[in-house]
Amino acid sequence: MIFRRAGRPHDRDAADRLLDAAGSTPVDPGADPLTHLLAAANAPARPTELAGEQAALAAFRAARAGTSVPDAPAPRGRRRFTAGAVAWAAGVAVTATAGAAVAAVALDRAGDPEPPRRPATTSPAGTPAESTPTRPTRTGTVPPTGTALPTGTRSAEAPSTPAVAPSTPEDRRTVTAPSHKLAGSCKAYLAKSPAQRAKALEKPGFADLAAAVDDPARAEDFCRQLLGDDDRSDVDGDADEGEGDADEGDAD
Amino acid sequence: MTAELDAAVRGAQAGDEDAFRFLYRSLQPGLLRYLTALVGADAEDVASEAWLQISRDLPTFTGGEFRAWAVTIARNRAMDHLRRQRRRPSLPVPVQALSELAGDADTAERAGETIGTEAALALIATLPPREAEAVLLRAVIGLDAETAGQVLGRRPGAVRTAAHRGLRRLAALMERHDAGQPSAAPAGGTPPRPRDARRQQASHAEPADG
Numbered sequence: 353m354i355f356r357r358a359g360r361p362h363d364r365d366a367a368d369r370l371l372d373a374a375g376s377t378p379v380d381p382g383a384d385p386l387t388h389l390l391a392a393a394n395a396p397a398r399p400t401e402l403a404g405e406q407a408a409l410a411a412f413r414a415a416r417a418g419t420s421v422p423d424a425p426a427p428r429g430r431r432r433f434t435a436g437a438v439a440w441a442a443g444v445a446v447t448a449t450a451g452a453a454v455a456a457v458a459l460d461r462a463g464d465p466e467p468p469r470r471p472a473t474t475s476p477a478g479t480p481a482e483s484t485p486t487r488p489t490r491t492g493t494v495p496p497t498g499t500a501l502p503t504g505t506r507s508a509e510a511p512s513t514p515a516v517a518p519s520t521p522e523d524r525r526t527v528t529a530p531s532h533k534l535a536g537s538c539k540a541y542l543a544k545s546p547a548q549r550a551k552a553l554e555k556p557g558f559a560d561l562a563a564a565v566d567d568p569a570r571a572e573d574f575c576r577q578l579l580g581d582d583d584r585s586d587v588d589g590d591a592d593e594g595e596g597d598a599d600e601g602d603a604d
Numbered sequence: 605m606t607a608e609l610d611a612a613v614r615g616a617q618a619g620d621e622d623a624f625r626f627l628y629r630s631l632q633p634g635l636l637r638y639l640t641a642l643v644g645a646d647a648e649d650v651a652s653e654a655w656l657q658i659s660r661d662l663p664t665f666t667g668g669e670f671r672a673w674a675v676t677i678a679r680n681r682a683m684d685h686l687r688r689q690r691r692r693p694s695l696p697v698p699v700q701a702l703s704e705l706a707g708d709a710d711t712a713e714r715a716g717e718t719i720g721t722e723a724a725l726a727l728i729a730t731l732p733p734r735e736a737e738a739v740l741l742r743a744v745i746g747l748d749a750e751t752a753g754q755v756l757g758r759r760p761g762a763v764r765t766a767a768h769r770g771l772r773r774l775a776a777l778m779e780r781h782d783a784g785q786p787s788a789a790p791a792g793g794t795p796p797r798p799r800d801a802r803r804q805q806a807s808h809a810e811p812a813d814g
Contacts, residue, residue, distance in 0.1 A: 360771075360772055360775040360776075361768060361771050361772065361775075363768070364764045364765060364767075364768045366768075367764070367767055367768035367771045367772075368749070368764060368767075368768075370743075370771060371739070371742040371743045371767055371771070372742075372748075374742075374743035374744070375743070375744075375746070385775070385778050386771060386774060386775050386778070388719055389719060389724045389727065389728075389774060389778070390724070390739075390743045392719045392720060392721050392723070392724035393637065393721060393724040393725055393728060393740070393743060393744050394634075394743055394744050394746075395721045396633075397629065397632070397633035398633070398721070401632060401633040401636050401637075402628070402629060402632055402633070403648075404632070404648065404651065404652050404655065405625065405628055405629070405632075407652055407655070408624075408628050408632075408652070408655040408659065409621060409624065409625060409628070411655055411656045411659040411660075412616070412621065412624045412659040412662075413621070414659070415659040415660045415662070416619055540656070544652075548649065551649070552649075555688075557653070557656075
């Protein structure tokens with residue numbers, strides 16, 4: 353008999369012990385089938401399970417490049433640092449698309465701090481000092497991420513990008529919201545495998561892209577054009593729009 | 605493990621890509637397995653959506669159990685996905701999974717090896733969703749009952765009960781299959797609800813878990 357009755361946890365404590373032990377120790381070959389099953393379910397990672405690592409890292413880079421930007425109108429590092437610090441101190445109720453305006457408002461409202469209310473705001477949650485974008489995030493890898501977004505501004509799809517041409521490293525994160533969003537969608541789209549792309553276009557996160565291209569078959573060309581096709585190696589998936597807000601994973 | 609994760613979370617929040625990679629590698633396998641039980645073949649898509657959001661919202665993570673936070677995001681993504689698909693969070697039973705499991709177990713018996721991960725997950729996925737989630741969050745993600753309860757929005761006791769029932773059901777499934785009863789794997793894609801088995805073993809059923 354392969355499976356023995358002894359494998360049944362007779363109460364919740366026994367079940368807890370089985371569950372706690374899953375994956376923590378090598379399984380005794382003579383252990384009951386349930387132990388084997390849990391150990392199998394908790395077996396070490398297989399390479400295929402980590403196939404999305406590059407995409408996740410790209411998303412991480414994109415998020416680093418994107419979310420801490422208050423979209424300041426003028427690329428002035430110090431001003432943006434101040435705005436960021438004040439915004440943080442004031443508790444920010446900033447939306448991603450109104451960053452520039454809010455940065456100014458936050459300055460005006462410095463004496464009237466609000467408690468942080470929305471976990472999903474773009475406010476940097478670290479220390480005020482951390483919100484300073486005056487230093488490229490990482491050595492070596494930053495320029496692709498930072499410059500990738502503005503490349504979208506070369507296209508006709510991103511008409512309104514005055515004064516955002518990066519002139520110093522401090523400014524690389526400055527992008528306008530519309531081009532950023534479409535470029536972000538494009539990056540996420542191109543980061544997907546060809547097989548996943550058609551499906552992706554049906555998702556709300558890519559609604560803006562789908563609307564922009566009409567014909568799904570054109571999406572790839574469109575995106576390559578938009579992104580200048582020179583940053584393929586840096587496909588960061590910052591498709592953060594249109595995902596609804598019922599998913600704040602605040603599980604404290 | 606938790607301390608390591610906490611350090612990695614802080615590193616990733618400060619922009620350390622290696623720290624983020626560590627988080628990904630630590631969490632992704634379990635996440636994917638958990639999501640597979642929720643959304644089946646779409647698990648990879650849902651997981652990558654979840655990582656997009658985890659990346660984006662990482663600065664807003666203010667402490668606590670990172671895995672629970674991340675799994676909650678993934679679970680919400682999965683629920684959104686299911687809503688879009690307009691189907692219930694259950695997985696058709698791959699009939700061959702049970703055979704595969706038995707084959708693996710047979711091999712295990714002879715060679716002292718473990719059964720396959722796929723087969724084990726497929727079997728867990730045949731449980732009623734509550735039980736499957738409780739078992740996976742506890743055993744695969746590695747959360748304790750209290751933290752799993754936070755993810756599921758349920759009391760720790762309810763999670764423990766669901767996990768216990770799930771394990772008993774799994775044991776019964778394996779026994780039944782071992783005894784050569786094909787009813788353990790009905791055709792037609794309906795998850796097996798071994799009521800008779802439950803009657804045999806769970807007569808002293810705990811209070812309702814919901």
